[in-house]
Amino acid sequence: MTVASGGPPLDRLCALVKRESLGGAYALLTFEHEEVSRALAGQFAMIQPEISGDLLLRRPFSIMDVDSATGRFTIFLKAVGAGSKAVFDLRAGERARVLGPLGHGFSLPAASERVVMVGGGYGVAPFALFSRVLKPSPPFHLFYGGRSAAELPLVRELERRGIPLTLSTDDGTRGEKGRVTGPLVPALSVGEGTVRLYACGPEAMMHAVAGIAAEREIPCEVSLDPWMGCGIGTCLGCVVKIQEPGEGRPRNRPACTEGPVFDSRRVIWPQGGPA
Amino acid sequence: MTPDDPAAAPSLGVRIGALTLKNPLLAASGTCGYGLEIAHLVDLSTLGGIVTKGLYLAARDGCEVPRIAETPAGLLNAIGLQGIGIRAFVESVLPRLQAHNTAVIVNVCGETIEEYAEVARLASQAPGVHALEINISCPNVKTGGIAFGTDPVMTHDVVAAVRRASRLPVIPKLSPNVTDITVFARACEEAGADAVSCVNTFLGLAIDVESRKPKLAFGTGGLSGPAIRPLAVRMTWQAARAVKIPIIGIGGIAAANDALEFLIAGATAVQVGTLNFSRPNIYAEIEAGLRDYLTRHDLKNIQALSGTLQYPR
Numbered sequence: 319m320t321v322a323s324g325g326p327p328l329d330r331l332c333a334l335v336k337r338e339s340l341g342g343a344y345a346l347l348t349f350e351h352e353e354v355s356r357a358l359a360g361q362f363a364m365i366q367p368e369i370s371g372d373l374l375l376r377r378p379f380s381i382m383d384v385d386s387a388t389g390r391f392t393i394f395l396k397a398v399g400a401g402s403k404a405v406f407d408l409r410a411g412e413r414a415r416v417l418g419p420l421g422h423g424f425s426l427p428a429a430s431e432r433v434v435m436v437g438g439g440y441g442v443a444p445f446a447l448f449s450r451v452l453k454p455s456p457p458f459h460l461f462y463g464g465r466s467a468a469e470l471p472l473v474r475e476l477e478r479r480g481i482p483l484t485l486s487t488d489d490g491t492r493g494e495k496g497r498v499t500g501p502l503v504p505a506l507s508v509g510e511g512t513v514r515l516y517a518c519g520p521e522a523m524m525h526a527v528a529g530i531a532a533e534r535e536i537p538c539e540v541s542l543d544p545w546m547g548c549g550i551g552t553c554l555g556c557v558v559k560i561q562e563p564g565e566g567r568p569r570n571r572p573a574c575t576e577g578p579v580f581d582s583r584r585v586i587w588p589q590g591g592p593a
Numbered sequence: 594m595t596p597d598d599p600a601a602a603p604s605l606g607v608r609i610g611a612l613t614l615k616n617p618l619l620a621a622s623g624t625c626g627y628g629l630e631i632a633h634l635v636d637l638s639t640l641g642g643i644v645t646k647g648l649y650l651a652a653r654d655g656c657e658v659p660r661i662a663e664t665p666a667g668l669l670n671a672i673g674l675q676g677i678g679i680r681a682f683v684e685s686v687l688p689r690l691q692a693h694n695t696a697v698i699v700n701v702c703g704e705t706i707e708e709y710a711e712v713a714r715l716a717s718q719a720p721g722v723h724a725l726e727i728n729i730s731c732p733n734v735k736t737g738g739i740a741f742g743t744d745p746v747m748t749h750d751v752v753a754a755v756r757r758a759s760r761l762p763v764i765p766k767l768s769p770n771v772t773d774i775t776v777f778a779r780a781c782e783e784a785g786a787d788a789v790s791c792v793n794t795f796l797g798l799a800i801d802v803e804s805r806k807p808k809l810a811f812g813t814g815g816l817s818g819p820a821i822r823p824l825a826v827r828m829t830w831q832a833a834r835a836v837k838i839p840i841i842g843i844g845g846i847a848a849a850n851d852a853l854e855f856l857i858a859g860a861t862a863v864q865v866g867t868l869n870f871s872r873p874n875i876y877a878e879i880e881a882g883l884r885d886y887l888t889r890h891d892l893k894n895i896q897a898l899s900g901t902l903q904y905p906r
Contacts, residue, residue, distance in 0.1 A: 326633055329874055366871065372666040374818050376871050401663070415872075417634075547661045547668070548870035550634065552626045554672050555661035570654050570675055575630075 327550075328353040329417040331368060334408045335390060340471040343397040344440075345406055346382070352389040354418040357381040359448035360518075360541055360579045363393070363418030364549035367404050377401040378546045378574070380518070381419065382443040383450070394443040394472060420549045421578050424448055424516055424539055431514045433458035434506065436527050438498055438519020439465075442472055444541060445518065449481045459484065459505070463498025463523070467491040499526050506534060517541070517582070525589050528582035538582040542573045551575035559586035603887035604894040605880065607641070607862050609839050610762040610787030612724045614641035614696055614862060616883070617895055618852070618876055621843055621866035622647055622700035622726060622766070623672065627686045632693060634873040639880065641862060642696025644790075645682065647728045649702045650712055652678040656733060657810035662799045666845070667820030668867050669797050671733040671811035674702060679712045683719040691721040698724045698764070704737040706751050710758040717759040725761050727752060730768030730793035732815045742768035742793070745780040752784035764841065766790035767832070769821075774828045775835035788839040790864065791829045795821055818867040819845035826858050833859020833900055847875070849882020859900040 328351075336348035354363050364376035379393040379402075397406035408414060424444070427433050433456055435445045442462050452458045463486040464470045470492055476483055484501050485493025494501045498519075506513055515538035517527040524540040531538030547553035557570035558577065561584055568586045571577070605616035622644040625631050637643060655675025662669045677686075682699070690697055699716040703709030709727065716722050729742035729751055741747045742765075752765050765781045767774060769792035781789050794815025799808040807813070825844025833840045842855025843864040852863045868875050883895060892898060 329634060364871075372819075373663070374666065374668055374867060374871055375663050417873075545659050545661060547670075548873075550873065551630045552624060553661060553670070553870050554655065554675050555658075555670065557655070557658060557660070557675070 325353055325356045325419070327418050327420050329415065331413050332416050333413050334410055337408065337410050342468060342471065343406070344471040345395050346392055346475070347395055347405070347408065348390050348392045349414065349416055350390050351416045351418070354381065354391045354416060355384045355386045355389045357384050357391060357419035358423035359451050360423030360444050361419040361421050362549070362578065363391070363416050363420060365393070365405050365414050365416050366401070367408055368413040368415060370404060373401055373404055375401065375547050376415065376417065376549065377405060378549055379405070380443040380541070382446045384447060394440060394446070396440040417549060421574055422576070424541075424579050426451070427456055427514045429456055430511055431456055432509055432511045434502070434513050434515050435460045436498055436502060436515065436517040436519065436523070437462050438523040439469060441519030441541070441543070442476070443518075445516070446472070446476060446479065446481070448516065449479065456511075458482070461486070461498050461502050461505070463487065463519070465489065497526070498523060499530060502527070503530060506530070506536065515539070522589070524582075525587045528585065528587070531582055539579050540582045540585060541578045542580060542585070543578065544573050546574055549574045560584050561586055601893070603884060603892055605883060606894070607896055609724070609764070609841065609862060612696065612762045612787070616641045616880060617856065617862035618879060619644055619698065619841065619862060619864045620869055621864035622728065624866045624869040627677075627682060628690050628693065628695070628697065629686060631869065631873050635876060637693040637695040640695050640876055642698055642723065644698040644726050644864060645700050646676050647674045647700045647702040647731065648676055648679045648682055648712060648716070649674070649704070650679060650708055652676060652681065659808060659810055662808040662814070664797070664799055664816065665820060667816050667818035668870070669799050669809065669814040669816050670794070671809045671814040673733045673811060674731055679715045683715060687719055687721050696723040697721055698726050700726045700728050700766070701755060702728045702731070702737070703751075706754045709751050710754040713755040713758040717761050722761065724787075725755060725759055725763050726790055727755050727763065727765040730766050732768075732770065732794060732796045732813065733811055739768050739770060742777065743771050745776050748777050749780040749784045752781050752786050756785035762787040764788045764790055766793050768793050769824060769828055770796045775831050778832040778836045782836040782838050786838060788841055788861070789832060789836070790841040790843055791832050791860070792825050792843060795824065817845065819847055819851075821845050822851060822854070826854050829855050829860050830858035830902065846879070847872075849879045849886065852879055852883065853886060853898070856895065856898045857900075857902050859902070861896065861899050
């Protein structure tokens, strides 16, 4: 499989070429879309079925994997609401409107840095692609947390890819019991070189990771996931408060075009921040 | 070919007062940014024009999130007119927009009548602005907005003030949140408006039953999308019969037939709004549908269609 390097987004009506159920509300969906097949890790696509009935808006999906040689990309999907359920219900051969690749992806680490990725729930998706970009160096490790073993449906796929994993679940049914930040903290002080953190998952998890990074002065990027309407910066539904160094106060920035990946030091969290 | 040539392609060109549009399709305010945001996805020169996001004198932050919620065939929003302000628009956006060869209509906002007039004056002085749409109908701001659009005297006064401040075509955008829209259409006409946009969003409320809080941080929001289309077509029809100035129909247009409904009801042009979010390149499809309709109905130009509703007596 081939990884290429970004490019302008395009809106295409494209076929679902492969659908793999991962049990429960989870699935892997592979579409044919040349431009999105050149997406960078952390970028996303706005997707809706060709026949979408009364559902107006597309939903954003993080790119889990790409193959620019075949012009295909894969999303890891959890059906959580009507919009994602409609995409989840697509069958192979059916078509969807796919606009992408969109947004800014993760910045690449320096060769001397050690990469620590933190994925919560379906937020783990972009780290599958990011791991491929990072191979063979610098060294990387993925902390993957969820509510229970059933909420870690991507473990086998990530293991198959040889991604070094530490698992945790809130109820202890898989990996370490408790939050994903439990095993994360001690791991940050072990090993060679300086660490660079990347987090994608529920807001509370990213807020906690940003706090851990701030305390230790570790560079950290978070992929924010507010309610998104258009993905192209026109609806202004998905704004997040960002404090840029040269500006007197934080401003509302659309996560779709200025993110979704942000330097965690710039994010003004609704919970108060950086913890 | 001359215009009388029976083989000539039907014309989609329309006139809104002194403003000539190459076709009746405009991108609605608040759904296409300042135009440049969508220029990589849709060829702006194929549109009749774009209506900018609402502009005040100063930049604004808008509402807190959540700002949008999807409802059946609709979108409820309370963005709160986040924007860069008229000066930044004129200085940094307008020069780049001019290259796209489309009509630029500036959506003029204000908290006071004086602010509306000043924004209108600054927009009118800038090269490349073709008309002004007056936002007297935003339901999501605490000062101004809908307050001007739901009182006919205030509507008249703000339109008259903008009229005095500008030589460009002036197009107030009516609020549907009134009992009788014809009163407001007439107030605009009497104040010197060249046309009216009909309509802005309907005030709505969506509730998260678990938290028992509104789904939007602002509380109420404005409803748009196909859910409101029959309401907006009805109001377009009422307004068109009440005034002589042209009507620009707006409300959930998602296909050529939707645009045709507004035109037949009495609109001269239409705006596509919410569908820009999910189908940014929908214009080619609508335009092709309009051409096909004119050909099938043996109409030479789309203006001939306006107000041809066969309503039961």
